[in-house]
Amino acid sequence: MQTAQKQIRLCDCNRSFTVDAAALAATAGGAQPVTLHHELCRREIGELESALAGGSVLVGCTQESALFSDVAAAVPAARIDFFNLRENAGWSAEGAGATPKMAALIAAAMLPEPEPVAGVSLTAGNGLLIVGEAGAALGWAERLAGRFDVSVLTTGATPEAELPVERRYAVWSGAAVRVSGHLGAFDVAWTQTNPIDLDLCVRCNACIRACPEGAIGWDYQVDTTRCRAHRACVTACGSVGAIDFARGDVTREGRFDLVLDLSAEPVLKRVEPPQGYAAPGRDALDQALAVQVLGELVGEFEKPRYVALDAKLCAHSRSRKTGCTRCIEACSAEAIASAGDAVRVDPYLCQGCGTCSTVCPSGALASQYPRVEDLGARIKTVLMRYRETGGDAPCLLFHSVDAGRALIERLARRGKGLPARVIPLDVWSADAVGLDVLLGSVALGACQVAVLAAGTHDAAPLRAQAAHAQTILTGLGYAGEHLRVIDTDDWSGLEAALWDWAPAAAVSRPAAFRLVPRKRDTLDLALRHLLAVAPAPVAEIALKAGAPFGTVTVNDACTLCMSCVGACPTGALSAATDAMRLGFLEKSCVQCGLCANSCPENAITLSPRLLLDDAARRSVPLKEAEMFHCIRCDKPMGAKALIDTMFARLASHSMFAGEAERRRLHMCADCRVIDLMESENGLKAWDMNE
Structure with missing residues (x-):
């Protein structure tokens, strides 16, 4: 979506790089005037004043944004916005061939401002x-x-x-x-x-x-x-x-x-x-x-609420049993703490790094600065415009607003700049680029995705997410290295990581979906598309521990007490209503471990993997057992294995030393009372059919 009547003013900074204004105007569809300047901040400043009088202006220069803003302030109701054309595209050893990237950067800058994020007052x-x-x-x-x-x-x-x-x-x-x-x-x-x-x-x-x-x-x-x-x-x-x-x-x-x-x-x-x-x-x-x-x-x-918490999805704890603690361990600001069955985020301490949303397997924590759907709109826009302008093998480079941007600018001034196929996208913190964004970007047509870790607190969570995503892509037959975390604070390290990176195999057909707020929904959309166009489709991919996908198995010690069902935060485990049967829906499993930690028999084992066929979307039985019925009234009481286990554990207790007491263990609650009254009062058993 583009803003009507916004003029685009580009400057090649005293002819220090090449800009094909005609080609860029053509990519804008003629609706947005594109004008090329050579000294917009000097002798052509009057043309900017005239342009501001005629409506909103988008300037492809951030170096002189303070000067241009002062000029705009003198024009009533003028609106001026900026994006960096020089360091992000023009100043490059491949600057002459960077027109598709320039078109993509313009398209991203033309997107409407996202809705403001809710905040807290300090x-x-x-x-x-x-x-x-x-x-x-x-x-x-x-x-x-x-x-x-x-x-x-x-x-x-x-x-x-x-x-x-x-x-x-x-x-x-x-x-x-x-x-x-x-x-x-x-x-x-x-x-x-x-x-x-x-x-x-x-x-x-x-x-x-x-x-x-x-x-x-x-x-x-x-x-x-x-x-x-x-x-x-x-x-x-x-x-x-x-x-x-x-x-x-x-x-x-x-x-x-x-x-x-x-x-x-x-x-x-x-x-x-x-x-x-x-x-x-x-x-x-x-x-x-x-x-x-x-x-x-x-x-x-006013401070943004950088992270949104959906407590219903949180896999932290159930009934005083702890499962996932990844966000607590990853939070460098110590803004996340346990609060019973869910975690609590202190918005006053949170600095917005977004690592919690990256490591959260269920999507209970979601970065809001930017929102995933807003970031997804930028990703889809730049990739689409890049392709439309003839660009090939696009590589997205996510970087933090401050440290990452400064490093890219140093690379443009001192080195070869960014390759023409590398499209930079800034985010508040690169820590927040998680599995959904990585795989979603590839599904939308990115040949590769790099995350510049400059300014991040700990690149380990980013590397772990990239490793899981690369395993999935490799397992589907996509050749090459698609994902790279560039952990450097030096421009020469960034240059080496990007210029020596050979393009990898991209999807044959870019996806049409949008990144959505819920992490698991975005992952489901991305994985479906990656499988549909995969060079070598498979039904199952083995993953390493820590991956947010997988299955669970139960051994013979399971008594079908269903403690795991009550503990599961995502509904992956379920109890059948017509039989003593434990069901499992693999699509919903996030490998949080709550089921295993809640099992009194230690009968559950987690196994990380990605199941890609329809079996992942169907509930399958993990275990089924014979139903035990009350020996007096024949009422169903639960799994026979559970009742037998309970009897074995209580039989040696002094309260159940007698035959009558042990016999009552095999009765339902009502029949135990009746049997006890008959025994104590010597009453004749009544007809149970009355």
Whole structure:
């Protein structure tokens, strides 16, 4: 879908690359005017002003976006958007043949803006806690006291450091510091280890003068290794009562908007700390930059809900039995935690890396920034336009907005640039490119898919997903390497990975479907199409452990208690209504392991594989057993194996020592009561037919 009357303004940046404007105009169908400039940001800037007066404008340059935005701001109701033509296509050793890619980039840029993502509101005041050794912490407190509502928590003695005479901010001392929470609501707790309570201390220096060992410094910290328990300081402190060597209540806590942690080792040890928490270490420049960033976080903010959770699909736990914990283990921000049968995502801590959605086998967690359906629209659009313009063997390159884009730009400036067949697509975080996007892209016509891991936290989940997808493609007869995770922060490494990559076999006919919100639905569509046009169709492909597809088997120990049915979050396991039979629908199995963990007999085994024929969509019996009937009324009671197992386990119990008690184990609940009453009261058995 294209926006009407949007003018396309391209610039070859002082003729530094080749642009076939006529060919690009033809691919736009004539509905969107395409104009080529050579110095749009200099002597041709007036033409941009005129174009803005006539409607919306799309500019193929991001380098001068600030300048162009200023020009647009002076034109009432003008709308201007940007995309990068130079580094993404023109500046390349194959730039002269990049017209199909340029057409694809224009088509993607012409797509309407996606619907906004739901967000959460964050409000942060200027309450700043500075944590660290007294010297560094007090130094920054003095600099920032007029800008922030400063508090200081000193965590180590620095005798030469001196508390200011004027009490302009709170100063505490302690150890075992703990930080939790998020921007605007950091909860900090610590243990008061210093005998001197700095909150009560009036800084009269009497204790310093009184101490015979000189164990008290000008930071009012007691060096317990030098103190000989004379307690002269306690006497000198007198009625102020700030010194107590036998203090019982040593727990202290407080809430702060921002935290500047100057400790040598960060208190909050996370790969992705929350916004508002800065741990720059000991470097003075890093500390100054951290302070600058913290200053920009005071105010009210709207933060996207990067991930959507469908708790009904979550395979984390059932009845206190744990199954899948992949998202919890993968979350670098520690924003995901167990919450009973499902996980809980803290939107205030989530930084949007999307790894959780990548590793989630059921699709219970879905990345929303961008949504899969919006990303799918871009994928389908660029591949379609690339083919229509004569492009061959397209390779999609997913990369993060910041780190990935910067690396591509360095490659264009310093190296050979991107090959003409490599189409870059930016996402908020490349961590979120999962199995559905990888296989969906190939089904839609991509010859290959690369994920640039620059800026990601851990490329291992990406590599695992790519490995599963490649196994499937290879198993279907698609020759070559289709998927590659490029884990480098160096432009030369990116260049080598792309230019040395020979095209792989693509689908003979691109799919027509769209990527849909539910992960398993997208995978089902992609796999159906890949099988339909496969060079060597097969019914089954073996997969490695960790794959989200597979079967389960039960051994003879199974008593058909159906615990696994209640535990299965996807309905892959089912109990028949007409017999004692356990059914299995392989299409729905995500290999979460809840069934195996819930089985009291340890009778279930998981086996990863991909079953591609219609058998995967039919419920098949895993085990069927004879029905046991009550020996008194003939009422069905359950699987005979289950009743026999229960009888064997209870027969030796003292409560069932007698023959009558053991006999009742083979009766239904109603008949047990009746039999017990008859036995105790000596009543004659009544007619069971009444």
